[in-house]
Amino acid sequence: MSPDSTVAIGLLLPDVLGTYSDTGNATILAQRLRWRGIPAEILTITARDIPPTSCSVYLLGGGEDTAQLFAADWLRRHPELGLAMETSAVTLAVCAGLQILGQSMTDTRGKHYPGLELLDITTAPGRQRSVGEVISTCAIPGVGSLTGFENHRGITTLNPGTAALGRVISGTGNGTSEPGTRHRTEGVLTERIIGTYLHGPVLARNPALADHILHKITGQTLAPLELPDQAALRATYL
Ligand code: GLN
Secondary structure, X not given: OOOXXXXXXXXXXXXXXXXXXXXXXXXXXXXXXXXXXXOEEEEEEOOOOOOOOOOOEEEEOOOOHHHHHHHHHHHHOOHHHHHHHHHOOEEEEEOHHHHHOOOEEEOOOOOEEEOOOOOOEEXXXXXXXXXXXXXXXXXXXXXXXXEEEEEEXXXXXXXXXXXXXXXXXXXXXXXXXXXXXXXXXXXXEOOOEEEEOOEOOHHHHOHHHHXXXXXXXXXXXXXXXXXXXXXXXXXXXX
């Protein structure tokens, strides 16, 4: 990014995956950039649009089981977007958004559906829905604890070589553990994709994660923001 260029934030399919208010992650990224004097624009990409491939960051949110299968099909019909997510952009994918980027998803009748295969994970339904608050420790240095709200039945298995975004302290997260350990995992972390089960929106509740994404996409060391009540608000969850 050149110093005077506008950062493009691609908000993918809020009309399909907008159930859990994860669209707020776009607002958080844009506003935290603007507060630092960096221009930002949110490109809202609906199911009727041809997605631009030049965004610095793409955001996918959570949604219902049927909606997420539609979203997976839509993404498959736009392979140029998948290529951008794989090679040039950073992507934050939440819950259903995370699940559809994996190898496969299984429904409650045992039927398998293909994912986008950008992540080496698989998701299948657990015995019961996980609904409630989650706290995890984030694997990204300096980010610390993550908090959020989960509401999903999917249990996600990370195949060998795929790193988790963090370890669960309380709540369910992925619903699986690091092999051979009792450390329960939350989310997925690769060079370009951050996946998580945390709603909130997650970037509103975890500004350090928002700034990590912004650092990655701008290449800039961003000055800390002094926001009244932010620390107190976080403290209510930790
Ligand atoms: N439908 C998916 C599940 O229940 C995702 C739910 C969500 O996005 N919160 O696992």
